[in-house]
Amino acid sequence: MQNCNPSQTGTDGSLVSEEGSTHKASDPFDIGGGHVDPNKAMDPGLIYDITTEDYVQFLCSMDHSSASISKVTKTTTSCKKGNHQALNLNLPSISVPNLKRAATVMRTVTNVGNITAVYKALVKVPHGIKVRVEPQTLSFNSDVRILNFSVSFLSTQKFHGDYKFGSLTWTDGKYFVRTPIAVRTILFE
Template identity: 35%
Template sequence: MSCPHAAGIATLLKAAHRDWSSAAIRSAMMTTAEVFDNENGRIIDMTTGVAGTPLDFGAGHINPNKAIDPGLVYDIEIQDYINYLCGLNYTSKQIRTITGMRQFNCDSATLDLNYPSFIILLNNTNTTGTTFQRELTNVAEVISVYRAVVRAPSGMKAVVQPATITFAGKYSKAKFQLTVEIDVGVGSIPESDYFGNYGFLSWYEVNGKHQVTSPIVSAFAP
């Protein structure tokens, strides 16, 4: 979808949920997006004529009706962005310029932003592993239980801990870890022929309607 479409949907979500942050709105649009077309087939990459991947369509086609009631969101606060900038080794001057803040600290610097997708950048070894830390926020009105389901292709192993999370009520939060290991068989697959592999992590509400899905993508670093 083009930027004007996405911006318009974001505006509608903000009107419905005035207390949501920009990150929460983005998360709602991404985690409820559709990866199938209107004939229930895979979204096609028009340049190749074959089924696209998250490297082509991102999180998928936005579904506004689902995004307005996502169940859970991956929220991000100001300090989270600062921690990420610190992890990227931005200078104090650069961080002040970006944030407009004169006082801040980098005590919790990290390269792991609470973003609703996951990417593993591969190197020249056969297997690489990455552990992601994420936090989910319940934006539904009720107490709920969610169970993690990973759809991973051959060569990708993904484990979620904990695999079941209980939320006490609206705006309650819970953290989890996703550990992903990739084996691309570099000995038989040249980097130039490996454009990435992908799977999905979905949180399903037990006895409920919500499904919160994020893409997991692997690709060689440029």
């Protein structure tokens, strides 16, 4: 695992600055996800699949009532309390906005590439954060197309901090499936 440089570099090699009054060095929130390569999007290797029910349970985890969610979704909704944490919405990015000491997030990926693929985890660690991915290898075959993994974060700092950035990339040598990571520590005892 290696440390991630939070500054973004332009195509000319110079540091990219935020537009606005501060002109601070840019970070991933300023830059965004970049352009989509349609050819690569048609053959991604792994996907982070998500359902409407996942979003409903995400809203439940944010303490919205079943009645208010039902009004939005126009369906009968039942919140399963304690089953879903807000950090576990199966998105292809990981954000931990209030890391006190430790947190673990879960993700699920579906193999849509080679039937027998083995992906290894490559992590760019956010500064001041220890990161552990379990398992470190995902092995797919004709019977196993969907696998879960966890990413655990441990703060080495005991004070409020700015967001720190890194990434998790799953690769089988052909595909490189990158998951951006943003973590902000908050004061803890």
